[in-house]
Amino acid sequence: MLDAIKIERTTSPKARPQDDQLGFGKYFTDHMFIMDYDAAKGWYDPRVVPYQPITLDPASKVFHYGQTVFEGLKAYRTKDGRILLFRPTSNFKRLNKSNDRLSIPALDEELALQALKSLIEVDQDWIPHAEGTSLYIRPFIISTEGSLGVAPSRQYKFMIILSPVGSYYAEGINPVSIHVESEYVRAVAGGVGNAKTAGNYAAGLKAQEGATALGYSQVLWLDGVHRKYIEEVGSMNVFFRIGDKVVTPAINGSILEGITRDTVLQLLNHWNVTVEERRISIDELVEAHQNGSLIEAFGTGTAAVISPIGSLHWNGEKLVIGDGATGELSKKIYDALTGIQKGELEDPFGWTVQL
Template sequence: MTQSIRIERSAIKKTQPKASELGFGKYYTDHMFIMDYDDAKGWHDARIVPYQPITLDPAAKVFHYGQTVFEGLKAYRTADDIIRLFRPDRNFARLNRSNERLSIPELDEELALEALKQLILVDREWVPSEEDTSLYIRPFIIATEAALGVAPSLQYKFMIIMSPVGSYYAEGIHPVKIAVESEYVRAVKGGVGNAKTAGNYAAGLKAQEKASAQGSSQVLWLDGVHRKYIEEVGSMNVFFNLNGTIVTPALNGSILDGITRDSIIQVIKHWNIPLEERQLSIDELVEAHANGTLIEAFGTGTAAVITPIGELLWEGKPLVINNGQTGELSAKLYDTLTGIQRGSVADPFGWVLELDYRQASAAKN
């Protein structure tokens, strides 16, 4: 890390919403981080500035060729007023893996993490303390070169914006209905399915509309070649309890390497529960449901942490799981992971980065 980060503070602070009004991704903090790239200078001009619109040329490559990547992570305020980040190094490492796939220049991960820490320091009052609240953090990169030609951009912006949020689902941790998608495809091996890029999510909107029309909350994606192997649930990784063994699809080049997924795998292994990362077909799931060995299912991701699955809709037939109730393991994993994140449960894995801004404020004053 060689760059300094300049800070321009906002002269006017926004009115912060009440915890009951937060929802997810509706409000944004007073400041944001920006850093520019061009082919001659590399990454430069790291700065924290008041939250504001950005101006782009209509020919900016992000609009025409989809060169963009992003991440999602959270900051939490503990009962003793310490702000905690959960495995942020993994987010910036994954951002660089997405960069490589999208032909975007590599970021200095140490600088990116320092920028995030300083941005949270500036906007620390925005980290909520109420139960089921957090500060959602969205780092992202867009291609800004104004040129209509299919080639990697020579100019980019790296930005971080932050949003105080409540529970991802208004009803909290509650089983959802999932429609198994057999018409549309999310990604294939060799594509960009294992990168966190906007096109993956745009490609899923039509299937999501279809699922919503059927009364389902999310889509269960099948592989794009055989159309029978389980991949992801919406924007989450997915796990199944098959007769006491937890099974999750193996990373195969079209599945996102989720940080919550990896955390859940490590916790399950820590508890000495049998776990398999392997290919899993929809036929095997249907058979397990028929013979009573499909005990539980849940999705994992940063936004909701754990999302229990109460029903799968397959070929027009509902497959009810665990009587439509939250499973014992789902609840235990949710309580454990959120407890580690918030400091109420011990962290035997060394995942949490604590930011004690009480000391920083005292030093500043």
């Protein structure tokens, strides 16, 4: 039986930033959760400790072979002072899917949720109050065995850190501009594109640098085989409103199965909006833009929630979507989703978990 979670409180609490200074991922709370794994013992010693550096052997496999996975979710403060988590069990289920792909031992998902709740209870005063803010939660696992043999590690650390955040994009709910990548490839089916692992994001940095240099917020990836089918934005899944339908790329083995993506699909079905999950080519999207049927586009993800897309940059041309403003459906989804997350709207789906 796994040890009970031990709690060690800090004796040197940090100064907390003002809500209007948060940005994204710049500040971290007073405590973190750690649990260790050894092949001979399994997962052991779950504990909440003061936020601190960790010491690793220089030969730790995470440094050399990238055996690591992570998740991202949020906690919200309601107007009446309650603390709500949004679909946390889905995040830990997905973490275990990533674990399986990266040959990392599975976590007990109930224990992981208990660990998260224990950590948030200790650091609950860090949850910001201002509109558009939340407590971002980053669970992750790293391989720590000090050995240079190319094989799965026999030792790991599972950790959770917390960060009070504002908007992921400086634009907030205002539309972002996206560059469609034509040179680099992020992932292919059979690879690790559908796992939330560090290498996927490292593979996108070069393209992101190019997009930033051109003045665009993010990269829209095309498939790695035909180089024409739309996959996802660097930090988001993507949706397009074409005519009277909403179209999103189907899960195909190289696209992350976004929890916000699934949430939006459930909302749209609940509203009886016609949704198609299928392959969609960049040529089809350009044609829809040219004939006026491309009404709006938006990205979905935990960090940004809903991010309207005002324009796409493709083959040297800027395709302004709609009038470049936030679309009607994008705003409706954002309001509904954030309303449920903040406890201001009814949650008929059972998505929120109260601490």
